[in-house]
Amino acid sequence: MRLVDFHCHLDLYPEFETLVAESERLGIFTLAVTTTPKAWARNNKLASSTKYVRTALGLHPQLVAERWREIDLWERLLDETRYVGEVGLDAGPRYYSSMDRQTEIFRRVLRCCAQAGGKILSIHSVRAAPKVLDLIEEEVPNGRAKFVLHWFTGSAADARRAADLGCYFSVNSQMLQTDRGRALVSSLPVERLLTETDGPFTSDGDRPARPRDVATAVRQLATARGISIEDGAETILRNLKTLTA
Template sequence: MIDFHAHLDLYPDPQATARECVARNLYVLSVTTTPSAWTGTAALSKDAPRIRTALGLHPQIAHERKGELPLFERLLPQVRYVGEVGLDGGPEFRRHWPDQEQVFSQVLDLCGRAGGRIMTIHSRRAATPVLDALTAWPAAGIAILHWFSGTQKELARAIDLGCWFSIGPAMLAGDKGRALAAKMPRDRVLTESDGPFAQVDGRAAWPWDADRAVEALAQIWSEPVDEVRRQLLNNFRRLIQKIPARS
């Protein structure tokens, strides 16, 4: 099983959650929302070779944590994954848009100068400006648009730019998410939970709930579940081969 976007450090008992991920043989990309959270979150992956920790600065708190960009720069040589980063166009965050743009542009520039990173990117109500930024910094690395919720036109542009997509059960619970998933290149899709933020059955999603997306994708793609699992595993293996060496 693959959960390519989970906030392990934000569960009530992060250590127990990480241990359960190990017991279930689950590959997890543990994303962070601030650079200052990275060291403590990375400690959760001790003795857990299938858990990797991404270095992030979440757009919803960019205005509060933009002062951590120097720390982001110092930590970047230690990581191959970056996230959660991006832009959020929700009305409650629009007043902080200049800070979001400043942070995201600097993150992309730093990643490009470091040789590129695999990035898990937030683009809620901001798909076009996120894609504009990725176009402006093509050397930043491989973009994985997590829980993509843009338009079909924006999806087509993202595909043309070479973006990947991580899809969770919460996204696939709605018609729009399923319609978008149907149009995504099957060889550039991974599963995610976005736990504990995403909801499954009225509760916070666990990392292993990412597996529910496999069954939904099997229906959407009209493929057997085993074939979908094989496709996703092949995608994952191909992606990690693209990981640049740490600078």
């Protein structure tokens, strides 16, 4: 099967270079998201010579309280990539106190992407899906960027609204381990589904998940949708091609 890991923090593994090489050898399309623009140069240098690994320029909402000044660097680097991530909002208890700053930074990210055109964003939306969608509607004219909601945990109504806005959803195996998660994923438009690991923040057995482990998400997704594993993998690959066309 051709696999897609559309959200993985490759630079957070001790064996970063080995995993880039493994994704390339196995032909796994891997989006290496970053959490701060200061990580861009190292990631991009390693991935730039590959066919299957792409680097996304990020400023993680969980780091905004301490790293928000790096938005200036983020803006200077934006022209170097088509992919943006991890960006977004996190309204969880640990990070709610920085929501005003997070909103300011995410709004700037969206405005810059809208101005540049053609960007593909991998978006964090923990307990903040309605606000994320509000900002997308406010700041990005239709067709100026594409959005992938990573590890989406919003409501069914939020999911329908996101789909109506043209968003995609990247799904990992942990999402598919609960009845609620399976029900949500089963309700999403099949033509908007991608897979991810979010490694190393998820596990496969007793070790952090790596891009090749996204096969687990493909199997679980196929089961949830009532299709074969092969059809599931082909659907994900077709959706990726549509997203990146």
